Amino acid sequence: MAVAEEAAAHVRARRPEVFGNVGKRAGSGDSVASKSTPTDPVTVVDTESEQVIRDRLAELRPGDAILGEEGGGEEDSAAEVRWIVDPIDGTVNFLYGVPAYAVSVAAQIDGVSVAGAVVDVAARSTYAAARGGGATLTDADGRVSNLRCNPVTDVSMALLATGFGYGAARREAQGALIADILPRVRDIRRIGSAALDLCMVAAGRVDAHFEHGLSPWDWAAGSLIATEAGARVRIPSPQTSSADGDVVVAAAPGIADALDALFAEIGVDAPIPEG
Incomplete structure (x- = not known):
């Protein structure tokens, strides 16, 4: 948790330095590049944040493997523990100054997340969980609360969250599903x-x-936190990649069965490959 919080503090401090408090047009200058598509950005602060995490883990956990969004990792590493790192999740929000971006760090053993932390950078709050130990939220004032999913039981009264890919074909398919849901x-x-x-x-x-x-x-990290708060979670097989387009689902337990049925009916369960 401390490693993720240190990186989040770096991100928080660097945003006004790089982009200004109100300042520059999002995506301008040498501080931003594109990855998979022109709408998929990476900033200098993404790479700096990941380096902060890598340096600290090298000190605290020498010999562990690291897989990071920006720096990659060794797929064939023999290390028992592998750290999965997203230095800024929500980079587009970060660029535009929308206060919804996070630093995510998880520890996995045999491909299973056993500990994780997600720091909401702008809110200065930390979500954390350990496998079998529950999930917590530490707010900006240091107050810690235990997390539990909503007791909702009616899908028609459920508030859902989703996201979209960066390729036009995948976005078109995702948009069609949204229209049905x-x-x-x-x-x-x-x-x-x-x-x-x-x-x-x-x-x-x-x-x-x-x-x-x-x-x-x-x-x-987030899937473990949701699971430990009582959610039913589906994640992709380790044999697949993001290009395969499998779906991640996390649902409050009271609507999980009904949501599964709805998703099966509409076709949400089918992968949406890059294309």
Whole structure:
């Protein structure tokens, strides 16, 4: 948790330095580059944040493997523990000054998340969980509360969160699914950070999250936090990649069965590959 919080403090301090408090047009200058598509940005602060995490883990956990969104990792590492790192989840929000982006760090053993932390950078709050130990939220004043999903039992009254990919074909398919789902639920939110969406399921701020094509760093910590708060969670097989477009789902237990049935009927369970 401390490692993620240290990186979050770096991100928080660097944003006004790089982009100004109101300041520069989002995406301008040498501080931003594109990755998979022109709408998929990476900033200098993403790479700095990941380096902060890598340096600290090298000190605290020498010999452990690290898989990061920006720096990659060794897929064939023999290390028992692998850390899954997203230095800024919600980079577009970060660029535009929308206060919904996070630092996500998880520890996995044999591909299973056993500990994780997601720091909401702007809110200065930390979601955390250990496998079998429950999930907590530490707010900006240091107050700690235990997390539990909402007791909602009616899908038609459920607030869902989702996100969209960066490729046009995947976005078109995701948009078609939204059109089918929206009349059958309370509403849908697109916040812009899958890690925060999953934590919001845990905190009862939304009732479910679903999204196709996420990478392990998007869900490794948040899925554990949601699970430990009582959510039913589905994550992709380790044999797949984000390009395959499998869906991640986290739902409050009272609507999980009904939501599964709805998703099966509409076709949410089907992968949406990149194309």
